[in-house]
Amino acid sequence: MTQKKLHPSVLKFKEFVKDNPKIIKEVRNGKATLQELYEDWYLLGEEDKRWDDIGSENDSESETNNESKGDWMSNIMGMVKKIDPNQMQNHINNLSQALGAIQGVISQFQGGNAASGSIKPQEGPKHPFSFRKD
Numbered sequence: 001m002t003q004k005k006l007h008p009s010v011l012k013f014k015e016f017v018k019d020n021p022k023i024i025k026e027v028r029n030g031k032a033t034l035q036e037l038y039e040d041w042y043l044l045g046e047e048d049k050r051w052d053d054i055g056s057e058n059d060s061e062s063e064t065n066n067e068s069k070g071d072w073m074s075n076i077m078g079m080v081k082k083i084d085p086n087q088m089q090n091h092i093n094n095l096s097q098a099l100g101a102i103q104g105v106i107s108q109f110q111g112g113n114a115a116s117g118s119i120k121p122q123e124g125p126k127h128p129f130s131f132r133k134d
Helices: 008-019 021-028 034-044 050-070 072-082 085-109
Strands: none
Touching: 008 021, 008 034, 021 034, 021 050, 034 050
């Protein structure tokens, strides 16, 4: 198989990305695409402040993630305290009624026997051949 020769600027960008692994992390996190970063690199150059900002944003985000992980339990407890039991019971009842209605519709499509609780096998006529008369 023959390999396509890449443009020299693309090769330089690949080397730049290898030297700055924070760029790959930004792409993997979905904050930018390689195409966008290549265009910025091509227009702004390697010495632009944008490349310094990429690393500082990731560092600050990791610090805030560590702080938020410590407070998740207190956040959950705060939300549980704010729940109104009567309102929660109302929502559960509404959900139960909705599920009952859905089950009723499904049982109608299945033949209607499931709603009564016991499924009876279909009984055929007592004499399968009604034309026995001679």
